[in-house]
Amino acid sequence: TDIKKLTYSNRGMTLEEDINASNQYYLVQGLAVIHKKPTPVQIVSVDYPKRSAAVIKEAYFKQQSTTDYNGVYRGKYVDFEAKETQNKTSFPLHNFHEHQINHMKAVYKQNGICFILLRFSITDEVFFLEAQHLFSYWDEQSKGGRKSIPKKYIEERGYPISISLNPRIDYLKVIDCIYFNL
Amino acid sequence: TDIKKLTYSNRGMTLEEDINASNQYYLVQGLAVIHKKPTPVQIVSVDYPKRSAAVIKEAYFKQQSTTDYNGVYRGKYVDFEAKETQNKTSFPLHNFHEHQINHMKAVYKQNGICFILLRFSITDEVFFLEAQHLFSYWDEQSKGGRKSIPKKYIEERGYPISISLNPRIDYLKVIDCIYFNL
Ligand SMILES: [Mg+2]
Ligand SMILES: [Mg+2]
Numbered sequence: 552t553d554i555k556k557l558t559y560s561n562r563g564m565t566l567e568e569d570i571n572a573s574n575q576y577y578l579v580q581g582l583a584v585i586h587k588k589p590t591p592v593q594i595v596s597v598d599y600p601k602r603s604a605a606v607i608k609e610a611y612f613k614q615q616s617t618t619d620y621n622g623v624y625r626g627k628y629v630d631f632e633a634k635e636t637q638n639k640t641s642f643p644l645h646n647f648h649e650h651q652i653n654h655m656k657a658v659y660k661q662n663g664i665c666f667i668l669l670r671f672s673i674t675d676e677v678f679f680l681e682a683q684h685l686f687s688y689w690d691e692q693s694k695g696g697r698k699s700i701p702k703k704y705i706e707e708r709g710y711p712i713s714i715s716l717n718p719r720i721d722y723l724k725v726i727d728c729i730y731f732n733l
Numbered sequence: 734t735d736i737k738k739l740t741y742s743n744r745g746m747t748l749e750e751d752i753n754a755s756n757q758y759y760l761v762q763g764l765a766v767i768h769k770k771p772t773p774v775q776i777v778s779v780d781y782p783k784r785s786a787a788v789i790k791e792a793y794f795k796q797q798s799t800t801d802y803n804g805v806y807r808g809k810y811v812d813f814e815a816k817e818t819q820n821k822t823s824f825p826l827h828n829f830h831e832h833q834i835n836h837m838k839a840v841y842k843q844n845g846i847c848f849i850l851l852r853f854s855i856t857d858e859v860f861f862l863e864a865q866h867l868f869s870y871w872d873e874q875s876k877g878g879r880k881s882i883p884k885k886y887i888e889e890r891g892y893p894i895s896i897s898l899n900p901r902i903d904y905l906k907v908i909d910c911i912y913f914n915l
Contacts, residue, residue: 578839586798586799589772589795590774592772592789592792607792609789610774610788621804623840624843628808657760
């Protein structure tokens with residue numbers, strides 16, 4: 552039998568699905584408690600039919616005022632955002648929003664573990680990059696700097712995460728290494 | 734001029750509004766980063782009108798699989814649920830759901846700071862109670878134990894929080910005392 556290499560293309564999984572599955576694995580194993588936040592919705596009108604559940608009849612998607620993922624690992628606060636790009640040589644900063652950056656800066660000041668998970672879809676590579684690297688590119692951008700983080704920089708300063716079966720994206724391993732010296 | 738005592742009745746504020754305002758104060762002051770999670774919604778149908786935002790046409794409220802509030806304080810993970818009761822002598826356990834308890838137990842095992850904020854509406858009193866006290870009443874309940882936590886117990890083992898102007902409910906002060914010996 553032929554064991555295929557695990558790639559996003561042949562698995563048909565999004566980065567978000569992989570992270571959710573990894574978080575579920577961590578939770579069941581008692582390793583960490585990390586969840587994706589619900590998508591925020593602005594509710595405009597709700598029907599309350601008799602004898603059945605309330606139905607939302609008009610609502611709009613709102614932008615998350617924080618990052619999508621947070622939780623606890625070994626007592627420490629963990630907070631991150633996950634993004635994918637079709638680009639090959641750099642990660643465009645337009646994938647991030649001002650309020651997400653502000654949130655991550657606030658978390659960083661509070662000594663939370665804060666990072667981004669970046670996926671280059673074409674080559675099917677995932678990197679763990681500490682938030683402070685994102686901050687410096689973000690802040691430079693407004694002073695006329697470049698609008699993306701070079702892949703070369705991400706390879707040098709970030710940590711590659713190879714895709715496995717369970718957990719699919721083992722980002723706790725990187726946290727162990729950087730923050731707990733394990 | 735007459736300075737009125739700050740009470741929920743004359744302020745017309747819910748516990749949730751007071752906590753959100755306190756979190757906003759902590760955030761602006763750079764003291765902590767703690768947010769209420771968005772209400773989870775199961776989206777069934779969405780319209781995509783030309784040239785305007787997507788409209789959710791049918792959706793249902795889902796139960797939060799975690800607690801409502803979490804975030805970071807001095808690097809530590811903070812997680813809590815807030816509940817009000819009209820009862821005078823005890824806090825009914827039916828205010829909590831199995832999945833919330835399971836979530837809090839998982840957080841507790843991960844060494845997160847985990848508690849509940851309880852408000853007795855009639856007497857306008859707010860208490861901070863560490864989650865492990867809730868666990869013992871919850872677990873006893875299924876073995877035929879009582880269906881509520883006596884107020885006397887909450888007064889003895891919990892910490893009263895007096896309502897102030899800013900922050901309205903200063904629960905970080907209790908965290909400082911219990912977890913940081915400050
Ligand atoms: Mg996102
Ligand atoms: Mg709630």
